[in-house]
Amino acid sequence: GITIIASGPLTSEPLAETIRQLTGSDALFFYDAVAPIIEVDSIDRSIAYPMNRYQKGEGAYLNCPMTQAEYERFYHALIHAECVEQKEFELTLFEGCLPIEEMARRGEKTLLYGPLKPVGLAKPGEARPYAVCQLRQDDLAGSLYNLVGFQTHLTFSAQKQVIRLIPGLENAVISRYGVMHRNTFVNAPLVLKATYQLKTNPQIFIAGQLSGIEGYVESIGSGLIAGINAARIARGSDPLIFPQASALGSQAHYLASASPRDFQPHNVNFAFFPELEKENDRKIGKKERRSIFARNSLSLLKKMQEEHQFD
Ligand SMILES: Cc1cc2nc3c(=O)[nH]c(=O)nc-3n(C[C@H](O)[C@H](O)[C@H](O)COP(=O)(O)OP(=O)(O)OC[C@H]3O[C@@H](n4cnc5c(N)ncnc54)[C@H](O)[C@@H]3O)c2cc1C
Structure with a gap:
């Protein structure tokens, strides 16, 4: 049936083994050593x-x-x-x-x-x-x-x-x-879609830190998207891809499209957002850029919420 796996960085060995079978042995990591x-x-x-x-x-x-x-x-x-x-x-x-x-x-x-x-x-x-x-x-x-x-x-x-x-x-x-700690996470660009579904089995979602992200809010955000999409496929609707110009969507997009060769978990970051188009060649400062991202993000999510009717 439809399943969301969100067992976190300390996922037990038997569950990790099952995930490894679902994703392939090269697609699951057990620790993080990041500069x-x-x-x-x-x-x-x-x-x-x-x-x-x-x-x-x-x-x-x-x-x-x-x-x-x-x-x-x-x-x-x-x-x-x-x-x-x-x-x-x-x-x-x-x-x-x-x-x-x-x-x-x-x-x-x-x-x-x-x-x-x-x-x-x-x-x-x-x-x-x-x-x-x-x-x-x-x-x-x-x-x-x-x-x-x-x-x-x-x-x-x-x-x-x-x-x-x-x-x-x-x-x-x-x-x-830099961190060096135990962390179970999938090589998201190899195995996940931007909907948090497994590429090989769309009935199974991976969310939270296990999906290759970090942080409380990021984990909650991924769980929200996985949950909305699990409910949608249960009702026979298509899963949603959140807009990349929102924090929720930029994170999902990063997971699905980062380089799998040196994939590393990351907190959500403004660098994940698509670049803004310059207005009349005017350079947009960092503060202004971030407030434009925030405004765009909220309006895109509101539009999506109205279109697809979820709370
Ligand atoms: C010391 C420390 C400090 C941190 N500080 C911050 C911070 O200040 N800000 C921040 O944003 N992030 C912080 N983080 C990171 C943050 O805690 C994690 O990114 C986030 O909690 C991951 O959420 P998760 O739901 O994916 O995993 P978890 O929070 O680990 O939740 C997974 C849950 O699944 C349960 N579970 C596991 N296996 C099974 C199973 N087989 N069946 C049923 N349940 C199961 C676990 O018991 C657990 O409750 C910190 C992490 C650590 C270790």
Whole structure:
């Protein structure tokens, strides 16, 4: 029959096994190891420069160069920063994925051969920096960048302090902090439609954090859409896709259309909204942009509610 699965990040092993059978073994993850994500507008572009290592490969990177003194200051802050206490089961879960502070504790120069290696990142005609922290574009709109290789157990306040020691990130606004925790979630772009139905079985919906989102309101929002759609298909109507220009719809759209290769759960974000069209080439400021999104969103949802008659 019609079923909504919303058993959350700590879904039990037997239920996870059933979900794995429904979705395929590559489509279910059991933990999250995410590097912090930074809002691009908060990166000091007079310091951070765009370049791919050896000018090769795909992707859009920004590079924050460090002198030896800057690196040493960052390094000492990192190894002494406060960490979140790990649970027993997490110790085995993360064996294959070393947090940056742990890597740093293995030796003062270890990071220079790992996430902060400077080779291939000298600006043309300039000397190679002592260390380079790379940021990789994280969303299609190019408004978010993740700190490459910065998976971490640091507390959120410690992350903020340490990241702001990186040249170019002194005023960094962190859109999502790095986390390494147990989290059961599906690779949504592979398995879910924007209606929260499984692509392989439209009678089954996955909602909440298990669908690849994060947060209280996001989970409630996904449950609302899944619930409305479950009721609709029970009555023989088509399921609804919420407009992408609303927060509810932008989240569903992100799940259904993000890149499955490096899919990561995310809180709902203005970067998920479709870009606004410029009026007479006038640049729309961030505050105004967000209030336009909010207004459009409410009017689209009201229209949809009236059209399809739900509360
Ligand atoms: C410490 C911590 C702090 C957080 N702080 C915030 C915050 O400040 N703001 C924010 O927005 N988000 C926060 N979050 C994230 C937020 O809690 C989750 O994103 C959200 O609760 C996920 O909702 P959910 O309904 O998908 O899962 P859950 O809240 O985990 O709910 C799933 C429910 O399903 C039940 N269940 C599981 N299996 C079965 C089964 N087989 N049969 C029946 N029931 C079952 C579980 O018992 C549970 O009640 C925090 C998370 C943590 C861990």
